[in-house]
Amino acid sequence: MTRAAPRSIEDYLNQLRDALQGADPALIQDALYDAEEYLRAEVASHSGKSEADVLELIASTYGAPEEVAAAYKDTEAKVSAALRPMEPKSAQSPSAIRRFFGIYSDPRAYTSLFYMLLTLATGIVYFVFVVTGLSLSAGLAVLIVGFPFFLAFIGIARVISLGEGRLLEAVTGERMPRRPVHPGAPTGLWSRIIDMLKDARTWTTLAYLLLMLPLGIIYFTVAVVGVSLSFALIAAPLATIADRFGWLTLDGRGFDIQPAWLLDSPLGSIFAVALGVLILTSLMHGARGLGRAQVALARGLLVKPGR
Amino acid sequence: MDDHARKFQKDLNAGLVALVLLAVLDQTPEDLYGYEIAKRLQKANEGEALFKEGTVYPVLRALSANGLLTSRIVPSYAGPPRRYYRITEEGRAVLQSWSGIWRQTRNFVDRFMEGVDR
Numbered sequence: 001m002t003r004a005a006p007r008s009i010e011d012y013l014n015q016l017r018d019a020l021q022g023a024d025p026a027l028i029q030d031a032l033y034d035a036e037e038y039l040r041a042e043v044a045s046h047s048g049k050s051e052a053d054v055l056e057l058i059a060s061t062y063g064a065p066e067e068v069a070a071a072y073k074d075t076e077a078k079v080s081a082a083l084r085p086m087e088p089k090s091a092q093s094p095s096a097i098r099r100f101f102g103i104y105s106d107p108r109a110y111t112s113l114f115y116m117l118l119t120l121a122t123g124i125v126y127f128v129f130v131v132t133g134l135s136l137s138a139g140l141a142v143l144i145v146g147f148p149f150f151l152a153f154i155g156i157a158r159v160i161s162l163g164e165g166r167l168l169e170a171v172t173g174e175r176m177p178r179r180p181v182h183p184g185a186p187t188g189l190w191s192r193i194i195d196m197l198k199d200a201r202t203w204t205t206l207a208y209l210l211l212m213l214p215l216g217i218i219y220f221t222v223a224v225v226g227v228s229l230s231f232a233l234i235a236a237p238l239a240t241i242a243d244r245f246g247w248l249t250l251d252g253r254g255f256d257i258q259p260a261w262l263l264d265s266p267l268g269s270i271f272a273v274a275l276g277v278l279i280l281t282s283l284m285h286g287a288r289g290l291g292r293a294q295v296a297l298a299r300g301l302l303v304k305p306g307r
Numbered sequence: 308m309d310d311h312a313r314k315f316q317k318d319l320n321a322g323l324v325a326l327v328l329l330a331v332l333d334q335t336p337e338d339l340y341g342y343e344i345a346k347r348l349q350k351a352n353e354g355e356a357l358f359k360e361g362t363v364y365p366v367l368r369a370l371s372a373n374g375l376l377t378s379r380i381v382p383s384y385a386g387p388p389r390r391y392y393r394i395t396e397e398g399r400a401v402l403q404s405w406s407g408i409w410r411q412t413r414n415f416v417d418r419f420m421e422g423v424d425r
Contacts, residue, residue, distance in 0.1 A: 030365075030368055031364075031365070033387060034341055034361075034364035034365075034368075035361065035364075036387045037340070037341055037342060037387050037389055037390070038341060038342050038345065038360065038361070038364070040387065041342040042342070061349065061359070061360050062345075062359060062360045062361040063359030063360065063361035063362065067359055067361065067362075068359070068361035068362070071359070071361060071362040071365050072364075072365045074321075074365075075365035075366060075368075075369050076365070076369075078321070078369070
């Protein structure tokens with residue numbers, strides 16, 4: 001457990017990350033962020049001293065990585081315990097019907113639905129980018145330009161994956177990485193390419209970007225069909241009534257609203273509206289659930305495990 | 308400090324750091340970021356620090372998550388963006404009631420400590 005005292009900010013952050021292993025990723029990120037703010041400010045305020053000299057004193061001012069990690073874990077446990085009784089009691093067991101329709105007051109459901117529509121566009125862009133980048137990299141590999149090209153291609157793929165994470169955080173509220181993973185100490189072109197090829201995340205990122213095309217097509221189709229079908233079902237009885245009174249005409253002619261056998265009876269009309277509401281509400285629930293599933297998928301494929 | 312003293316200090320700090328942070332932010336008109344706050348506390352306490360500055364940050368975040376502080380992020384040239392904190396109305400109300408509790412507790416404890424200090 002006892003390691004050599006950190007001699008650089010990078011060192012300190014790595015030790016802190018190790019000490020926090022197993023904690024909530026958002027907490028780890030907060031802790032690293034806070035420590036980096038403090039350490040950089042501390043080093044900057046001792047302009048005469050070297051980074052190593054400043055870091056030597058850090059254990060007695062800021063605290064050793066293990067101490068700081070323990071403080072975050074303690075506070076997190078205390079805060080979550082303190083917040084639990086503050087949640088309203090009535091929210092614990094709302095009726096099934098209220099839970100079902102409560103989805104309309106959840107902004108995440110709307111944003112997730114929007115995400116489903118957007119994935120067709122992003123899916124196409126990602127797919128074209130990966131296919132073009134991979135085939136050009138393979139084709140250019142025989143030439144010397146192939147290597148920097150591949151490096152740039154993977155670099156852009158990582159920026160895209162960070163952007164996708166930010167988008168998912170905006171949509172679902174689930175915490176996703178805010179900054180790219182630090183590339184580490186600068187090394188030569190060749191060793192960086194080897195590292196990238198050996199890094200499993202490179203390949204899972206590309207797989208995710210490719211996968212977004214078929215997923216995007218499915219999400220988009222489900223969202224469009226669901227929304228239009230449910231709105232049509234809800235509006236059909238009204239349209240039938242309007243049509244019957246001659247309020248709904250095009251070039252002086254009425255419409256033939258189907259299925260007429262259903263909409264001709266009041267009971268059938270009520271059934272159509274109820275079915276429309278049911279489909280729409282289910283779609284909203286499905287969208288929110290899908291947003292969360294997408295976050296899990298993105299965490300698995302885009303975010304480096306343990307980082 | 309030996310282990311007993313350290314453990315006692317840690318238990319005491321559990322609530323007191325939050326109280327002190329609210330008081331510091333209540334007394335300054337401008338927003339402060341974590342490093343500034345940590346340095347102010349260090350300056351106020353010459354000699355051996357009662358708590359490590361690193362333990363201030365998680366408490367700031369917890370207070371912020373509870374709505375007692377608000378925060379905003381400001382980009383910085385020197386390093387990562389800084390998170391500036393400001394006390395909220397709710398935070399001021401909590402500080403009022405906490406400081407009452409603190410005075411009461413301190414008087415109560417002091418009453419028993421009178422004969423002990425030598």
